[in-house]
Amino acid sequence: MSRYLVTGGAGFIGSHVVDALLLAGHEVRILDSLQPRVHPRGKPAYVPEDAEFIQGDVRDEHAMARSMKGMDGIFHLAAYQDYMPDFSTFLHVNAVSPALLIELIVRERLGIEKIVFASTQAVYGEGEYLCGEHGVFHPGPRPLDQLKEGRWETLCPQCGREAEWQLTGETAVSPYTAYAISKYCSELAFLNLGRRYGIPAVGLRYSITQGPRNSFYNAYSGVCRIFSQRILSGARPIVFEDGKQLRDYINVEDVVRANLLAMEAGEADYRIFNVGGGKAINVIEFLDALAGAFGEAAEPVLSGEFRYGDTRHTVSDISALRGLGWEPAVSLKESLERYVSWLLKQPDARSIRYVEADREMRERGVIRKGSAG
Numbered sequence: 001m002s003r004y005l006v007t008g009g010a011g012f013i014g015s016h017v018v019d020a021l022l023l024a025g026h027e028v029r030i031l032d033s034l035q036p037r038v039h040p041r042g043k044p045a046y047v048p049e050d051a052e053f054i055q056g057d058v059r060d061e062h063a064m065a066r067s068m069k070g071m072d073g074i075f076h077l078a079a080y081q082d083y084m085p086d087f088s089t090f091l092h093v094n095a096v097s098p099a100l101l102i103e104l105i106v107r108e109r110l111g112i113e114k115i116v117f118a119s120t121q122a123v124y125g126e127g128e129y130l131c132g133e134h135g136v137f138h139p140g141p142r143p144l145d146q147l148k149e150g151r152w153e154t155l156c157p158q159c160g161r162e163a164e165w166q167l168t169g170e171t172a173v174s175p176y177t178a179y180a181i182s183k184y185c186s187e188l189a190f191l192n193l194g195r196r197y198g199i200p201a202v203g204l205r206y207s208i209t210q211g212p213r214n215s216f217y218n219a220y221s222g223v224c225r226i227f228s229q230r231i232l233s234g235a236r237p238i239v240f241e242d243g244k245q246l247r248d249y250i251n252v253e254d255v256v257r258a259n260l261l262a263m264e265a266g267e268a269d270y271r272i273f274n275v276g277g278g279k280a281i282n283v284i285e286f287l288d289a290l291a292g293a294f295g296e297a298a299e300p301v302l303s304g305e306f307r308y309g310d311t312r313h314t315v316s317d318i319s320a321l322r323g324l325g326w327e328p329a330v331s332l333k334e335s336l337e338r339y340v341s342w343l344l345k346q347p348d349a350r351s352i353r354y355v356e357a358d359r360e361m362r363e364r365g366v367i368r369k370g371s372a373g
């Protein structure tokens with residue numbers, strides 16, 4: 001039996017980590033600020049009585065010191081996630097808190113033996129591409145003018161021809177949103193300061209994660225939440241670009257197993273691992289599967305719009321984590337059925353409207369229209 005702190009333990013993924021730790025017989029403490037955009041109704045009922053709960057901010061030295069005292073290990077999942085341009089908040093929450101956490105361990109000589117922290121696939125930006133003539137390259141964001149013309153695929157910067165997307169391994173990163181930059185900073189702080197002071201840390205770059213408890217209040221709404229809301233309200237889901245963007249969705253249960261394995265496995269120390277679904281699925285296929293989980297047929301609207309800053313294809317190579325014996329086990333169909341069955345039991349689910357978030361994203365130029373639409 002060990003004692004673990006889970007920051008962000010009232011959130012979607014953190015709460016499932018908490019449940020798994022309790023089930024395995026560990027002692028658990030949660031530090032969570034109950035961020036209003038995620039938890040407008042306060043502390044969720046699913047937060048277990050058996051876990052000690054501290055409401056506090058990971059940027060607050062006193063709350064952090066109090067939460068870390070007496071713990072053997074930390075799962076750091078608290079994070080600021082949004083599409084809005086308050087860039088400094090991303091850095092304050094996501095990059096400063098890891099530095100503070102290491103600082104407190106060193107300064108207060110806390111007996112923390114290991115840290116497992118949540119990073120993200122977003123650090124890859126557009127990922128890796130191959131041009132038949134000019135080889136492998138790591139593009140920046142697709143230019144706005146190209147998107148306005150409705151040309152969605154990534155082009156070789158040398159010959160301008162469409163390039164082929166590649167599975168994204170852990171080596172090359174290209175973070176270009178405030179969120180991705182802040183998460184990459186967190187990796188550097190945990191791994192490099194951790195190594196320097198002999199505090200083993202493991203970073204997990206999750207792909208888009210799905211399952212029950214995924215907050216449907218937050219404006220940082222993944223495609224699953226937005227499509228679900230449209231289906232629930234009888235509206236046709238709006239698909240950006242041409243719907244052929246590829247992602248490798250993963251279920252929260254598989255992410256939880258990766259967290260526990262990373263904490264247990266000594267060979268994972270000071271390393272970064274992709275945690276993805278292992279299958280490339282395009283947005284239309286995803287919508288079909290989601291509509292199926294609602295018992296309906298998908299009727300997407302291809303509006304010709306795009307969200308500036310979205311990546312075209314993002315599919316992680318998961319062979320490194322497979323090397324530790326991990327494998328994603330929950331299929332997309334099963335994952336979506338579990339999500340939908342949970343969602344339908346939530347009293348608020350039908351009344352949530354994305355209209356405001358959607359309008360704000362349009363006003364701020366996050367959502368735009370290409371000429372092809």
Ligand SMILES: NC(=O)c1ccc[n+]([C@@H]2O[C@H](COP(=O)([O-])OP(=O)(O)OC[C@H]3O[C@@H](n4cnc5c(N)ncnc54)[C@H](O)[C@@H]3O)[C@@H](O)[C@H]2O)c1
Nearest residue numbers: 008010011012013033034035057058077078079118206209
């Ligand atoms: N959900 C995904 O698809 C996904 C993908 C990649 C990475 N991640 C990462 O996984 C982690 C968990 O994400 P999630 O989807 O469960 O998000 P979530 O929003 O459901 O949970 C995050 C929790 O952190 C808390 N929190 C936010 N700011 C805080 C602060 N300053 N101090 C203390 N607590 C704070 C929130 O109240 C919330 O309970 C995050 O680090 C996120 O960046 C998530």
